[in-house]
Amino acid sequence: MIPTSFPPKDEIARLTARALLEVEAVHFNSREPFTLASGLPSPTYIDCRKLISFPRIRSTLMDFLAVTVMREAGFEAFDNVAGGETAGIPFGAMIAERLVLPMTYVRKKPKGYGRNARIEGVMTEGQRVLLVEDMTTDGGSKLSFVDAIRETGATCAHTGVIFSYGIFPEITKTLGDHGVQLHALCTWWDVLAEAKAQGHFDAETLAGVQEFLNDPRAWQAARKG
């Protein structure tokens, strides 16, 4: 079913943040930082992959993402939905189902044997493709996925994610210069506000995370090996 009636963007953000906290997808550790896809350290890590194991939550968030993409990009803006390997694939499938569109997925790298493909499923020249991923930090992975989609002759001007870090202002330019618009349900600011409202995490942990969120590049520069 295509969802039609949904809360405003700020309430979607609050409920998504709440769901991420409820499934314990939110990890904070300033003492032993996580390494991200970019290779950079971070005291925060969000594991949206966990959402697939919670049917009520995943269904609600996929309805939210479908309606957000339709509100922001248009109701008839796409011909194909591509999930990004690996975390984006299940969410891509669920969004394709909601938008009643063909589904494909994009590999991070060519398979290396067989057809040596990066795109799996049927994607044809001129199709307008929505790239679906679980989340984005600084957008680096999105550029590669979009390039692989465009190599088929299809277009890709939009990517939809559940979560965006929301602390790297350059992401808008990085994706914008690449002709891609980001659609996200919530950011770290929404999660932090909800974590505080619900009393998740101790004050020291929250203070450490706040320091990173206020100036992530300085935080990373101070900890680069």
Ligand SMILES: O=P(O)(O)OC[C@H]1O[C@H](OP(=O)(O)OP(=O)(O)O)[C@H](O)[C@@H]1O
């Ligand atoms: O580069 P960004 O656009 O900021 O997004 C960060 C990427 O990191 C995660 O993937 P990861 O490399 O961990 O692979 P996985 O999906 O196979 O787990 C996530 O699924 C994004 O693709």
Ligand SMILES: O=C(O)c1cc(=O)[nH]c(=O)[nH]1
């Ligand atoms: O940038 C990443 O690699 C990344 C960050 C994060 O918080 N969660 C995730 O799955 N990947």
